[in-house]
Amino acid sequence: MDGSLTVESREIPTPAPDEVLVRVAAVGVCGSDTHYLRHGRIGDHVVTGPIVLGHEASGRVVAVGSAVGGDRIGERVSIEPQTPDPTSRESRRGDYNLCPSMRFYGTPPIDGALAEFVTIGASFAHPVPEHVSDEAAALMEPLSVAIASIRKAGVGMGESILITGAGPIGLLCAQVARAAGLTRIIVVEPGVQRRSAALRFGATEVAVSVADSDAGQTAVDAFVDASGAPPAVLDGISAVRPGGRVVLVGMGADTMELPVSLIQNRELVLTGVFRYANTWPTAIELVATGKVDLDDLVTSHHGIADVRAGLDADRIPSSIKAVVHPGIDTVEPAARPSS
Numbered sequence: 001m002d003g004s005l006t007v008e009s010r011e012i013p014t015p016a017p018d019e020v021l022v023r024v025a026a027v028g029v030c031g032s033d034t035h036y037l038r039h040g041r042i043g044d045h046v047v048t049g050p051i052v053l054g055h056e057a058s059g060r061v062v063a064v065g066s067a068v069g070g071d072r073i074g075e076r077v078s079i080e081p082q083t084p085d086p087t088s089r090e091s092r093r094g095d096y097n098l099c100p101s102m103r104f105y106g107t108p109p110i111d112g113a114l115a116e117f118v119t120i121g122a123s124f125a126h127p128v129p130e131h132v133s134d135e136a137a138a139l140m141e142p143l144s145v146a147i148a149s150i151r152k153a154g155v156g157m158g159e160s161i162l163i164t165g166a167g168p169i170g171l172l173c174a175q176v177a178r179a180a181g182l183t184r185i186i187v188v189e190p191g192v193q194r195r196s197a198a199l200r201f202g203a204t205e206v207a208v209s210v211a212d213s214d215a216g217q218t219a220v221d222a223f224v225d226a227s228g229a230p231p232a233v234l235d236g237i238s239a240v241r242p243g244g245r246v247v248l249v250g251m252g253a254d255t256m257e258l259p260v261s262l263i264q265n266r267e268l269v270l271t272g273v274f275r276y277a278n279t280w281p282t283a284i285e286l287v288a289t290g291k292v293d294l295d296d297l298v299t300s301h302h303g304i305a306d307v308r309a310g311l312d313a314d315r316i317p318s319s320i321k322a323v324v325h326p327g328i329d330t331v332e333p334a335a336r337p338s339s
Contacts, residue, residue: 028056057113058137081105157181165227228252
């Protein structure tokens with residue numbers, strides 16, 4: 001891949017019988033989008049031809065397939081960007097995110113949401129209340145990753161958690177942990193601006209490293225790595241109490257050495273997170289009731305003509321989340337578009 005990016009005109013897609021057609025209002029830029037653009041692959045997923053990026057999306061239903069009720073036209077929706085095979089063993093047991101036949105927005109060779117119109121299965125277009133912004137509706141997707149991570153961590157009221165990495169997922173994990181009633185939320189992040197953001201978004205304490213945090217001296221109930229950095233993973237594991245849980249969600253090294261004896265002796269449960277399943281109702285409720293703030297994560301808005309700047313926004317230290325509005329050519333710096 002040469003990292004080239006073009007904007008082109010395409011036919012408006014036609015929804016299948018069980019799908020809806022959505023006019024896209026907002027698309028959050030994810031690290032996976034920039035990774036595909038710059039490096040052409042993530043693990044086994046390799047870009048071999050032109051692909052539309054983007055999977056954090058919201059919009060309004062403008063047409064429906066023949067098996068979908070017409071009353072859905074006009075709904076504002078948050079898109080769950082997955083199309084699993086409903087007959088797979090994974091889907092039948094409820095783990096549809098692990099379906100081996102999954103078609104996922106913006107993952108080669110499936111086109112994503114950086115388009116004016118997209119189709120999605122009707123049950124994966126989740127209605128959102130009118131007071132929830134287009135941007136927040138789009139960011140239900142990364143929020144769902146955080147919800148899946150905190151669920152895997154198995155912690156709740158009055159317990160403690162260590163989170164390494166204060167990018168969008170780490171910050172959302174802190175917010176979800178706070179909403180779940182955790183009273184000690186330690187976020188480790190080397191960047192000073194992101195440490196400050198972590199305190200705004202739910203952390204009770206922040207530190208440059210695990211060793212510099214209270215977690216280095218007092219064991220936590222669970223550890224979530226949202227950095228993907230092997231040193232952070234190793235230090236985080238050492239901070240977990242006996243019988244605690246370790247959740248790996250950050251994308252980083254494909255392989256790393258782990259302290260096997262420590263994991264065995266403490267009987268730690270170590271697991272990963274791959275996307276999400278059955279999270280959107282919780283995400284919508286958390287945002288609609290004000291328990292999680294997604295709007296303040298947005299640090300820049302971009303029109304489709306400015307999409308390159310949106311995809312490169314992660315190179316700006318103060319950036320947290322860039323949002324692209326595919327139906328708009330350019331966005332004024334102070335503007336906040338709505339559908």
